Amino acid sequence: MLGLILAPIHHLRPVRALAATLRAIHELFWALLFLQVFGPSALTGIVAIALPYTGVFAKVYSEMLEEADRRPDELLPPNTGAVVRFIYARVPMALAPFRIYTMYRVECGLRSSAVLGFIGLPTLGFELDTFFKVAKFENVAAVLIIYYVLIGTIRWWLRPVLLPFYLIGSAVLLFSLGGPPFELSNLLRFLTSDIVPQPLRNADLSLASTWSAFWTWLSMLLSNQAWPGLINTFLVTQMALAVTMIVAFLGFPLIVPRLTGKLGGIGGNVLLVVGRSTPEYMLVYIFLQMLGPSMLPAIVALGLHNGAIIAHLLGRQAEAITPNLRPDAPKGFNLYLYEYVPRLYGNFLAYSFYRWEIILRESAIVGILGVKTLGFFVDGVITEIRLDRAIILIGITVLATFVVDWIARAIRRRFKLSMNDRNSKERALVEP
Numbered sequence: 001m002l003g004l005i006l007a008p009i010h011h012l013r014p015v016r017a018l019a020a021t022l023r024a025i026h027e028l029f030w031a032l033l034f035l036q037v038f039g040p041s042a043l044t045g046i047v048a049i050a051l052p053y054t055g056v057f058a059k060v061y062s063e064m065l066e067e068a069d070r071r072p073d074e075l076l077p078p079n080t081g082a083v084v085r086f087i088y089a090r091v092p093m094a095l096a097p098f099r100i101y102t103m104y105r106v107e108c109g110l111r112s113s114a115v116l117g118f119i120g121l122p123t124l125g126f127e128l129d130t131f132f133k134v135a136k137f138e139n140v141a142a143v144l145i146i147y148y149v150l151i152g153t154i155r156w157w158l159r160p161v162l163l164p165f166y167l168i169g170s171a172v173l174l175f176s177l178g179g180p181p182f183e184l185s186n187l188l189r190f191l192t193s194d195i196v197p198q199p200l201r202n203a204d205l206s207l208a209s210t211w212s213a214f215w216t217w218l219s220m221l222l223s224n225q226a227w228p229g230l231i232n233t234f235l236v237t238q239m240a241l242a243v244t245m246i247v248a249f250l251g252f253p254l255i256v257p258r259l260t261g262k263l264g265g266i267g268g269n270v271l272l273v274v275g276r277s278t279p280e281y282m283l284v285y286i287f288l289q290m291l292g293p294s295m296l297p298a299i300v301a302l303g304l305h306n307g308a309i310i311a312h313l314l315g316r317q318a319e320a321i322t323p324n325l326r327p328d329a330p331k332g333f334n335l336y337l338y339e340y341v342p343r344l345y346g347n348f349l350a351y352s353f354y355r356w357e358i359i360l361r362e363s364a365i366v367g368i369l370g371v372k373t374l375g376f377f378v379d380g381v382i383t384e385i386r387l388d389r390a391i392i393l394i395g396i397t398v399l400a401t402f403v404v405d406w407i408a409r410a411i412r413r414r415f416k417l418s419m420n421d422r423n424s425k426e427r428a429l430v431e432p
């Protein structure tokens with residue numbers, strides 16, 4: 001609802017900046033911050049997911065509204081109010097893409113909810129973490145099976161007619177679960193004291209000594225934590241992007257029956273669905289148990305997850321391509337190499353650069369698991385209840401995300417790369 005409210009005014013620079021900032025901060029970072037206010041309750045998870053998703057919905061809904069047919073709006077009388085125009089002339093024309101993208105975001109929300117369990121909220125991620133720590137691997141398998149069934153059957157249990165019951169039931173459960181009582185004083189302390197840099201708290205801002213102490217404090221934070229974390233985050237990001245591109249390039253033929261046959265296409269589709277449906281954070285956690293603490297588990301997991309997403313999108317586009325039917329037309333590997341690859345290569349690069357900024361966010365957050373990216377240092381200072389330092393480190397993550405996003409968009413413009421039929425892309429993401 002918040003994203004829909006912001007969508008019509010998303011073209012305003014302050015609103016666009018707000019939405020970009022909200023979605024640049026990973027929901028796990030939001031959860032770590034709001035744990036200090038709401039405790040390990042359902043409310044923490046709701047706020048942590050709602051804030052970045054508001055930024056995402058505001059941007060995507062605004063684009064869908066811009067692309068929708070404007071003729072009904074133009075036919076209304078000139079004195080029609082803006083709210084009436086929006087509700088009766090613009091939203092109805094964008095309802096179909098709204099529905100497709102919202103369904104996709106529900107799946108993303110399920111992944112995010114599961115991941116929040118790794119920081120203490122009682123979701124599936126919490127159960128997975130608990131069973132791994134006590135070496136009950138059969139229970140780990142059971143949790144993963146439950147998760148895949150939940151994701152795989154979303155088309156059947158998420159029906160529009162059932163939404164009112166889900167909303168009412170969720171509200172009842174939210175109040176019945178209870179949890180730590182919310183105190184306004186905690187929120188006020190968080191906003192007015194906890195996130196204020198320590199040298200500036202209760203200090204005279206007119207004194208040069210105050211700002212000298214602040215600069216010393218900031219310099220130490222940047223040199224000891226921010227800079228090493230940023231370097232490691234970029235290293236993981238770039239190597240994960242390379243793995244992503246390899247997985248996508250080699251993986252999309254798996255779901256093209258003309259290349260792998262009908263049976264092979266079914267098996268390949270299952271592999272890609274599992275790869276893209278499993279939260280990247282959960283994959284990193286599993287690979288850390290298998291490969292030990294290093295950057296390698298993060299690189300492999302992020303590459304497999306994002307590569308499966310791009311391979312799925314490219315495979316769906318490849319199915320729509322009609323190959324050359326001449327007697328001397330290529331077949332098998334030559335069909336893949338000389339027919340499909342040249343025609344999909346532009347989209348392949350566009351998708352890869354689009355995922356670059358997302359991989360950076362994911363690379364930062366996996367530091368909570370022990371990989372020394374920015375998330376590692378954010379988690380450390382939050383554990384020490386130094387929220388002022390956490391805000392600075394998270395802000396650096398946001399700036400890095402903006403820089404990578406700007407570079408990726410510049411590259412796409414420079415080489416005229418575009419993700420054709422964005423609505424088809426979103427439809428491919430939500431269909432099994």
